[in-house]
Amino acid sequence: MNQGVEWALHCCVNMAWTPAGEAISSAKLAELHKLPPAYLNKQLQALVRAGILDSVSGPKGGFQLSRRPDKITVLDVVLAIEGRDLAFRCDGILKNGPGGDMGEDYTRSCLISQAMRHAELAWRTELARQNVAGIAQSIERRFPDARPDTLAQLLGTDNRPES
Amino acid sequence: MNQGVEWALHCCVNMAWTPAGEAISSAKLAELHKLPPAYLNKQLQALVRAGILDSVSGPKGGFQLSRRPDKITVLDVVLAIEGRDLAFRCDGILKNGPGGDMGEDYTRSCLISQAMRHAELAWRTELARQNVAGIAQSIERRFPDARPDTLAQLLGTDNRPES
Numbered sequence: 001m002n003q004g005v006e007w008a009l010h011c012c013v014n015m016a017w018t019p020a021g022e023a024i025s026s027a028k029l030a031e032l033h034k035l036p037p038a039y040l041n042k043q044l045q046a047l048v049r050a051g052i053l054d055s056v057s058g059p060k061g062g063f064q065l066s067r068r069p070d071k072i073t074v075l076d077v078v079l080a081i082e083g084r085d086l087a088f089r090c091d092g093i094l095k096n097g098p099g100g101d102m103g104e105d106y107t108r109s110c111l112i113s114q115a116m117r118h119a120e121l122a123w124r125t126e127l128a129r130q131n132v133a134g135i136a137q138s139i140e141r142r143f144p145d146a147r148p149d150t151l152a153q154l155l156g157t158d159n160r161p162e163s
Numbered sequence: 164m165n166q167g168v169e170w171a172l173h174c175c176v177n178m179a180w181t182p183a184g185e186a187i188s189s190a191k192l193a194e195l196h197k198l199p200p201a202y203l204n205k206q207l208q209a210l211v212r213a214g215i216l217d218s219v220s221g222p223k224g225g226f227q228l229s230r231r232p233d234k235i236t237v238l239d240v241v242l243a244i245e246g247r248d249l250a251f252r253c254d255g256i257l258k259n260g261p262g263g264d265m266g267e268d269y270t271r272s273c274l275i276s277q278a279m280r281h282a283e284l285a286w287r288t289e290l291a292r293q294n295v296a297g298i299a300q301s302i303e304r305r306f307p308d309a310r311p312d313t314l315a316q317l318l319g320t321d322n323r324p325e326s
Contacts, residue, residue, distance in 0.1 A: 099308020145262020
């Protein structure tokens, strides 16, 4: 699995901690966990395309969650980065075997395909049970210092005019 | 996921249908579902390394299940082909973030890592619930013609002396 999944989830958690209406720059998100900015930016753009983040332009620009963090599941983020296809792609090889029927959709009816799909559904169900708000609260409880405690620390001052 | 997973599972099913004590050649296994022989052979060797198949040499040589098919789970086969590592590899990036503690094992304690691991456990649990014997019986019930019905059809005659 793409390591961007881990980065994207932590970025969403940091954005859940950002005051409402404030965007956070990709440079600041990268700096918070010492991530490579250009590659992180690609993951953030994938989250924008999936409708999880909004991209805000201008001097106070950056990224912000597009909806409440309790409405963004871990599954949403994982599928945004990894793509929505199932990991197991059935080629329906029973059709080439004894008694194979070219008219049969073995990708649906083959019991091996079903077993693999069933397991992937269990995986997705688990990931859908967790949301960004819950993860953010759990991290905050377990590691109180992990939440940046000042606006300046979270939002940075590099791209902002002095107030 | 490697398409060898689908091939390996179907090969195990075909071997579950093979009379006890008889090996089936990789050429015959490839022919049964029109698979590329050299690449299939690599998957079969991975099953041997994982202790799922025995490799039998000699004129009646080939592969056979190393134990009863109800003792081989779908998970055993998937991990033999895909490797035993978890798909989500946590780099513990909280250690580089605010309040990060270089002595903390975030790969275990980070709530994101835990959520991902929990989901993967659900996936593995589902795959471990199914075994090769059950899959073979289900395929046979759903597609009675998929089971090669003669010994010659299953074992081939290409590498065997006339009896």
